[in-house]
Amino acid sequence: MNTQKNILQAATKRFADYGYRKTSMSEIAADADMSVGNLYRHFKNKETLLLTCLEHSMQSKLDAGIQAAEQCDNAVEAIETFFLARLRIGHAQFTGTRHLYDLMEIIHLQHQDVLLSYETKLIQALANILERGVQQQTFKTMNTQQTAYDIHQAMMRYNHPVSLKNNPLKLLEEDLKRLLQLFYQGMHKPTITLGEANES
Numbered sequence: 001m002n003t004q005k006n007i008l009q010a011a012t013k014r015f016a017d018y019g020y021r022k023t024s025m026s027e028i029a030a031d032a033d034m035s036v037g038n039l040y041r042h043f044k045n046k047e048t049l050l051l052t053c054l055e056h057s058m059q060s061k062l063d064a065g066i067q068a069a070e071q072c073d074n075a076v077e078a079i080e081t082f083f084l085a086r087l088r089i090g091h092a093q094f095t096g097t098r099h100l101y102d103l104m105e106i107i108h109l110q111h112q113d114v115l116l117s118y119e120t121k122l123i124q125a126l127a128n129i130l131e132r133g134v135q136q137q138t139f140k141t142m143n144t145q146q147t148a149y150d151i152h153q154a155m156m157r158y159n160h161p162v163s164l165k166n167n168p169l170k171l172l173e174e175d176l177k178r179l180l181q182l183f184y185q186g187m188h189k190p191t192i193t194l195g196e197a198n199e200s
């Protein structure tokens with residue numbers, strides 16, 4: 001395990017178990033089996049370390065969704081696996097986070113730009129899947145960026161830390177799949193039979 005990864009794992013666990021305010025750099029250094037001075041050579045302060053942990057966590061979740069979607073042959077399966085992969089990782093992350101609200105307060109009040117940057121990446125990844133569906137003629141022609149944004153907003157329950165912490169994974173998975181079925185019905189490109197084509 002490289003030093004950076006070791007630090008992020010130690011810091012993430014310490015922040016989750018004890019909260020941001022009650023965590024010190026010396027405690028993180030001890031958990032990472034290194035000196036405080038060495039820790040400061042990698043991260044200039046605790047806030048920078050927290051943001052790096054957050055960015056790493058969000059990017060890992062997004063990468064898992066993208067990789068899962070890329071394994072699917074069609075866009076319908078790709079969207080479902082994209083959201084399910086992210087849901088499962090997020091649920092595992094936040095279920096055991098004792099000081100979730102403490103961390104959320106700091107991020108939402110002081111670092112909205114980090115969340116918005118991640119949201120932009122997420123929407124683009126989803127738009128790419130939708131574009132694939134349009135090209136495959138599975139989905140009807142649409143504004144993929146706008147539709148990706150709308151789907152993302154509707155899917156907040158399956159991404160928000162509080163929802164992930166307070167709901168069983170099985171329930172969230174079942175609800176997610178039902179909601180996706182509604183999206184498919186709206187996006188699905190209807191098949192036109194020969195008779196219907198002649199009538200038009």
